[in-house]
Amino acid sequence: MITLQEYLSVGALLFTVGLLIVLFRQNAISILMGIELMLNAANINFVAFSNALGGLTGQVLAIFVVVAAAAEAAVAIAIIVLLYQNLGTVDVEKARNLNG
């Protein structure tokens, strides 16, 4: 029997990996993948808690997260494509138009 503790550890590990990717990778696609990892880490936690506590709320939310992640991926990839069309690169360090 896998305990809740173990599920959560996997989730935390996955989240950390995702976070580190988001923080330190320059490639926009990689960052997107990092975000996906973090979302899925959250999903693991949801499902784990749902299992541990009984009830379906956690699973429903996990499905919501999957939907949101799909939508987010679609929008993000669209942005990345446009970024590439405009700047010729997907390196986020090059996209610094927000500079004050």
Place this chain on the structure above:
Amino acid sequence: MAELYGPLGLSCLLHGIFFPYFIAFGVIILFLRRWEKAAMAVSILASSTVLASTLMLFARHQGLAAGHEGVLPAATYTLSWLSTDSAAFQFGYILDPLSVLMLIVVEVVSFLVQVYSIGYMHGDPGRARFYAYLSLFSGSMTGLVVSPNLLQTYIFWELVGLCSYLLIGFWWHKPEAAAAAKKAFVMTRFGDLGLFIGLLMLLHAKGNAAFTDFGTLGLPAGLATCISLLIFCGVIGKSSQFPLHVWLPDAMEGPTPVSALIHAATMVVAGVYLLSRSAPLFLASETAMLVVLSFGVVTAFVAATMACVQRDIKKVWAYSTVSQLGYMVLAFGAGSSQASMFHLFTHAFYKALLFLGAGSFIHHAGSNDLFEIARKGGRGMRITFWTTVIGALALAGLPPFSGFFSKDAILVAVKENCHPLWYISVMFVGFLTAYYSFRVVFILFRKQEAGPGVAHGHGGHDSPLVMTGPLMVLALATICVGAWEGGFGHYLSGAPHGALHWDVAIPATFLALLGIVLAGASFGSGGREEGVLDRLPVMEIPRRKYYLDDFYYWVTQKIVLGFSFLCAYVDRHFVDGAVNGVADTVRWMGSQWSKMQTGQVQQYLNVLILIFSILGFGVYLTVKF
């Protein structure tokens, strides 16, 4: 005391005096600006209505007075205009001998001036406007005369000031006229400030400013002095007493009929009228009376000296008016408001006559310059010339003309009530008066010069009848009204008929004759433009108007405008500068802060995570311990 006059009283007549001018003004300004003839007709119709009502009022009032012991008491017809818990104001009419006499002056001169202006303003494109303003003026002046309290007086006092402004600046395209109009308004307003504060002070003290209550105010002496002097400030401005007299000579930029009506016969004497109205207040304070007296004497003297050196005929009469106003004021200061009012009465006619005569000369010669008028044949204008001589005789105070009687009354009052020094000064002013008035006469009497620019056949023609008619009426009045002195006094104050005081009249007449002789010696023969007096070095001072104009110029340009510059500077650079400074500081701070925004989302995230970590650690520690 309204019962005295029957149920309806005389208020119908008073309505007939008060309203027509305002109606005429409204009708002309709204509908008749383009129809000059109609405007003139409306105005003169109003004027004659008013004159007829006034004469009827006078007749009825005289009739009542004849059957009444002493003076007729004042009757007021009023309605509540403005009231608060601490005071109430009535708007309406006061009817007593003083107001009736003043109405006679105002309405008669108004009517004559309106008729005269038909000729004088002939062909002027702004005639409709001119008649509108004249109507407004006469209406306001009437309102001033009949006002039963100081507030209403103040209201119309300002309105006549406005009309004076409008009419002085009637030829607005002349820069001098525009400047003179402004000067007149601001100068008189400066005096009115005192009147306004005096009014407020009176209200504050008594909650009432009705003239009928002035006798029973029972103010403390200091306060009475204070209020009297403040009211007198208004008089100084409006009746152009020294040192605020400088606007009146400049006001001669207006059309001559205006000078005759406003700046000789009616508006400028409003101050004197106000003095008589508030006599009980002044009589309560010896200091105030002394101040009034001294201002009057100084004005009479200063203005007379300046009149001696003018070349412009209107300026001579203007300074002469100032001087004569000084006479009226000093008469009041000497304690005889009756003499003051009588001089006002006679002066109104002969000075209007002199001004209208001057207008006739100017109309003919196209110049204000005395010598120029003489050169173009002033002597040939028989009616104008001889009526001017009559006026000058009255002004000089020779019997049997009206000025003689009124000046006699003044001199008697001064001699009886004041220090001899005042008496001597006034006597000397009488000499100067005769000198400058006959200086004008002798210069005008010179032969017409033949030469270029003088149209032959033009000389000898007098002005049209609409202009000479009023001159003759006024000349008649000038000759006759002096004889009414006794009746005047009885009507006004119930005093017994006064006889002439020969001990005063003889030296005064002698001095006047002396003045005439001096003028004749200087200007009677030859083409000289300078008389004996002009050669005195001391005459430079009156020629420079006692440096008052320079002084006022300096005050306005340097002090007032300088302070205004300072305020504007402070406003732009300090008050506004502070605001803009705040705005700039905020903008600067923003530009500094915005440097933190590198545009690197990952950097932002790093900072975010860092801070969250620290916070999380902090929370962890807090929870743990």
Place this chain on the structure above:
Amino acid sequence: MEHGFGILTSMWVTPMIGVLILIFLPSRYETGVRLVSLLAAAITLVSSIYLYIQFDPRGGFQFEENMLWIDYFGVRYHHGADGLSVPLLLLTSIVIFCGILSSWDGIKHRVKEFHILMLLLVSGVFGVFISLDAVFFFIFYEIAVLPMYLLIIVWGSTRKEYSGMKLTLYLLFGSVFVLIGLIAVYVHTGMKTTDLLEFKALLAANPPSDLFVRTIFPMMFLGFGMLAAIWPFHTWSPDGHVAAPTAASMLHAGVLMKLGAFGILRVAVYLLPEGLRYWADMIVALSLVNIIYGAFVAMHQTDLKFVIGYSSVSHMGIVMFGIGMLNYEGFAGAAFQMFAHGVMTALFFACVGAIYDRAHTRQIHAFGGIYRRMPIVCGAFLCGGLAGLGLPGFAGFVAEFLVFWGAFKAHPVIASIAVVGLVLTAFYVLRVFQRAFFGEPNPKWDGLTDSSAIQNTAYAILIGTMLVFGIWPRLFLDIAQADLNLLLSEVLR
């Protein structure tokens, strides 16, 4: 206590309906746009005259509408008019009506948007005058302030972005103080209601500490005072006047500045009368600066609109001066001055607008003798100027007389100093006439034409109003007397 909708709602709803109609009206129908907004203004004019006639001079809030709106916060839809607001409603509708008339030809582009904003603004102004609930009061207050920004930066002139921004920031800054004050009162009264009348009752039942009154009152006073151009927070006003287009200047100087003074009386003094008593001397001092300093600065200006702008600063000082006197004459004079100054300054701006539309300059020294070409405009301006210098016959005289009389009762010496402002006003007003209108006609302006019949109508209405109220001031005072006395009795208690 529930009253249904009534005529007061129609006062602010009518311009809003006008706005709605204008939104759906194609912008090419310019005359149609103008007619619709004129119609809306005319309806409010008729309603406000009706209110004025129907108002019971015994005072108190009348024509009340009172309904619960948000139960939780205790927000009520509460409208009512008293002797203070009824004349101001009349003033507002007169000014908007004349404003639309006088900008009939002056506004050439984006006519529709212009009128939408004007009506929006005026709707807010009406709302402020009739609201008896703090939340509604504040919302309407903001509605009245904000459209001015757009009016200035789109249709304005002379540094319009700067002035528009300055004005808006200033007024929002002021309203922050007002908001803080209102919230403080709300919290103090236990957060049960936002109704001003109930505030009042609760404050009476549970009097706030002296410290509370002494800190909250000046906040509200300054907040509203900024809108009334109290020194030294006045510089937005001349700049704003100058930059705004004619009709907006008219509304701005004629009505918006009165919102400040009205707010002081309706909210600050009404809720915290002791505060006025405590701070009265300060108010007198500041407003004395307004009167004298405003007049001196006006004297130095070269732009016609700046002269009028600073004269407004000076004249609004008289309003504050009257309020600071703590007696009936001062209060009545202040209320009357609000009305009189509103009409007068609207007339001023209408005339200057007409001159500017034709000559494209407002520099005084650039003119000279334009009376020849524009006698009616100059005549109307003359009337405005004379009213401004306190000439009897115009409403301003009675107002100023009352204020100075009240002032003299309270502080004779200060009153005597303030009276000097009258002479200064005369001096700078007449200087303008002398320089710009009179004198040798400048041939450069031979092509000028006089005002149109539509503009003349506006002048006639404004001048007529000044004359009627000046000749028969009881028309105003009888309406306002009872409520002013009530307010005053609370201040003096």
